[in-house]
Amino acid sequence: MRKSNWSLSTIILATALAMLFSAISCQRQDTEADITAIKEMLNQYSVAVNTGDFDLWISFWTDEGIQMPPDTPARIGKAQILEAMKPTFDQMTLDIAITSIEDAKVYGDLGLTYCIYTFAVTPKAGGETIIVIPDGKALTLYERQTDGSWKIAYDCFNSNVSPTRITI
Amino acid sequence: MRKSNWSLSTIILATALAMLFSAISCQRQDTEADITAIKEMLNQYSVAVNTGDFDLWISFWTDEGIQMPPDTPARIGKAQILEAMKPTFDQMTLDIAITSIEDAKVYGDLGLTYCIYTFAVTPKAGGETIIVIPDGKALTLYERQTDGSWKIAYDCFNSNVSPTRITI
Numbered sequence A, B: 001m002r003k004s005n006w007s008l009s010t011i012i013l014a015t016a017l018a019m020l021f022s023a024i025s026c027q028r029q030d031t032e033a034d035i036t037a038i039k040e041m042l043n044q045y046s047v048a049v050n051t052g053d054f055d056l057w058i059s060f061w062t063d064e065g066i067q068m069p070p071d072t073p074a075r076i077g078k079a080q081i082l083e084a085m086k087p088t089f090d091q092m093t094l095d096i097a098i099t100s101i102e103d104a105k106v107y108g109d110l111g112l113t114y115c116i117y118t119f120a121v122t123p124k125a126g127g128e129t130i131i132v133i134p135d136g137k138a139l140t141l142y143e144r145q146t147d148g149s150w151k152i153a154y155d156c157f158n159s160n161v162s163p164t165r166i167t168i
Helices: A002-050 A054-059 A078-091 B002-050 B054-059 B078-091
Strands: A061-068 A092-107 A110-123 A130-144 A150-159 B061-068 B092-107 B110-123 B130-144 B150-159
Touching: A002 A054, A002 A092, A002 A110, A002 A130, A002 A150, A002 B002, A054 A078, A061 A078, A078 A092, A110 A150, A110 B110, A130 B130, A130 B150, A150 B130, A150 B150, B002 B054, B002 B092, B002 B110, B002 B130, B002 B150, B054 B078, B061 B078, B078 B092, B110 B150
Parallel strands: A061 A150, B061 B150
Antiparallel strands: A092 A110, A110 A130, A130 A150, B092 B110, B110 B130, B130 B150
16 A cells, blocks of 8 residues: 555656656757747748738737838837738739848747848839838747747838938 | 655655746746846946947847847847947947837747837037937847846847938
């Protein structure tokens, strides 16, 4: 009887310790998978922009997401982002190219990418293509959701060249 | 004898569980302290800029820190940041005002602030004050160091107003 009591408590202890180490181990293993996931999300961001799929694009943001474009105030929350960006998607054919992902990291439930990109728009009604950002950089933060997916919490971006050097 | 065995194993089990819950609890308690710490660091960033203390200012960055200013390429690593910013500190009296910290969060070993600020420079050799950013926003990321302090890993910023509206 004494032996079986020891076994039971040993099993409980071993289970508790296993859960603890498993949690630590899982966190490490997930990082590589998480980095792959946020890189893929950045790729899907481009696909949504370039196919003009606004519903897909807006779905990538958290409800409290903050978009920080240059030379205009931040758009705070998905509703403001929608209001600001829907007309652009409606009126323009968009062309974004992420030329390189310079950095991708995950810290627990927060992921980040730092990428280099170009961005151009062409009015659907006709007219010249406007190269809005011939060479730009973006710092994008992703929050892990309860279902394990990632959504954009912050996107801050600007140009690598002075506006006077932009050729339209 | 059986009773004492149960007690010993119960104590071990209780200790293991206590460590687990303590770790979770600690993480929660630290968050408030961490948020206070990164807000204070942002405040010290302003102090270093406004007192022209370049050595203090550059010490806030991680060795791999990335500064992402508008209209110029990113500065990658402390050496590039130093090379780009030292002449500005040497030649100008700087005036940054963080008018509000809109958001401050900590995710494990990564902290972030989103702030609104103004930035002006006055040549030390004499001349008019130039309002570089009359109304700007910054997304700043801080990494926890092994000694518990925080350093800046990323700083991406831009203006809230179009360059044509900047009054010099």
